Amino acid sequence: MNILLVYAHPEPKSLNGSLKNFSVKRLEDAGHVVRVSDLYAMKWKASLDADDSMDRRSDMRFDPALDSKRAFETGRQSEDIALEQDKLRWADAVILQFPLWWFSMPAILKGWVERVYAYGFAYGVGEHSDARWGDRYGEGTMAGKRAMLIVTAGGWESHYSPRGINGPMDDVLFPIQHGILYYPGFDVLPPFVIYRTSRIDEAGFSRIRDALGQRLDDLWNTTPIPFRPQNGGAYDIPQLTLRPEVAPDQVGFAAHTG
Numbered sequence: 001m002n003i004l005l006v007y008a009h010p011e012p013k014s015l016n017g018s019l020k021n022f023s024v025k026r027l028e029d030a031g032h033v034v035r036v037s038d039l040y041a042m043k044w045k046a047s048l049d050a051d052d053s054m055d056r057r058s059d060m061r062f063d064p065a066l067d068s069k070r071a072f073e074t075g076r077q078s079e080d081i082a083l084e085q086d087k088l089r090w091a092d093a094v095i096l097q098f099p100l101w102w103f104s105m106p107a108i109l110k111g112w113v114e115r116v117y118a119y120g121f122a123y124g125v126g127e128h129s130d131a132r133w134g135d136r137y138g139e140g141t142m143a144g145k146r147a148m149l150i151v152t153a154g155g156w157e158s159h160y161s162p163r164g165i166n167g168p169m170d171d172v173l174f175p176i177q178h179g180i181l182y183y184p185g186f187d188v189l190p191p192f193v194i195y196r197t198s199r200i201d202e203a204g205f206s207r208i209r210d211a212l213g214q215r216l217d218d219l220w221n222t223t224p225i226p227f228r229p230q231n232g233g234a235y236d237i238p239q240l241t242l243r244p245e246v247a248p249d250q251v252g253f254a255a256h257t258g
């Protein structure tokens with residue numbers, strides 16, 4: 001299988017760097033082909049702006065969505081964007097690996113998403129009408145591919161438990177797992193999260209490696225998070241609210257998982 005690892009940590013000798021090297025070797029030893037987008041090493045341009053189109057016209061108002069659409073459709077996207085899209089098309093599975101920074105991904109990775117997820121590629125796909133709201137949330141360009149997060153967090157596991165002060169980790173990661181991965185069609189596997197990173201010693205690192213290795217070995221048979229498909233009957237269209245009979249007592253993020 002082809003695996004794309006999108007990696008966002010500025011220090012190669014970090015915990016994240018060690019785990020990235022471990023993951024690449026484990027996957028390659030299992031016979032997979034692995035490509036790594038090491039965003040800091042690539043000096044990835046994080047900000048989406050008018051330079052993302054080769055046809056930039058300084059006299060025209062920049063429209064982030066429509067300019068993205070035009071550049072994608074006409075093959076006039078910035079080359080770095082097109083290359084990452086090719087890697088996504090090539091991949092059977094995509095892993096995003098990053099340290100949790102301010103309850104989300106580092107800005108450089110958010111910028112990768114903003115720029116690579118062009119209009120027509122990751123959104124604005126399929127028929128958009130009052131009867132059908134596009135191919136998204138379970139359908140779309142990434143349908144049939146798997147995705148997984150590898151995340152390190154300074155906070156304790158209890159801080160991210162259902163009643164923990166930071167909010168449950170499933171909720172913290174919902175915008176990434178549901179909004180960024182499920183939206184363009186990925187089957188999203190449960191995340192691999194490492195907590196309390198400052199307390200990791202050699203023994204702890206060894207346990208983490210074993211657990212991560214097992215998750216990588218199981219990449220193809222792990223059951224994805226059962227997010228509800230947009231066009232599977234659970235939602236009224238075009239309101240895009242859950243039908244009254246679906247999870248009637250639930251609201252918030254958890255209601256969108258079956």
Ligand SMILES: Cc1cc2nc3c(=O)[nH]c(=O)nc-3n(C[C@H](O)[C@H](O)[C@H](O)COP(=O)(O)OP(=O)(O)OC[C@H]3O[C@@H](n4cnc5c(N)ncnc54)[C@H](O)[C@@H]3O)c2cc1C
Nearest residue numbers: 014015016018099100101102103152153154155197200205
């Ligand atoms: C801007 C910013 C925002 C943050 N926001 C949050 C937040 O919102 N929520 C939260 O929970 N945390 C937050 N943190 C903490 C952050 O998530 C952690 O610092 C990060 O996940 C640690 O990952 P690292 O790769 O940088 O670890 P490192 O600092 O490189 O390493 C962590 C530990 O692992 C050990 N280690 C590393 N490599 C090895 C190895 N090969 N073998 C054995 N041991 C090893 C090190 O000795 C060290 O003790 C934030 C940090 C920053 C800088």
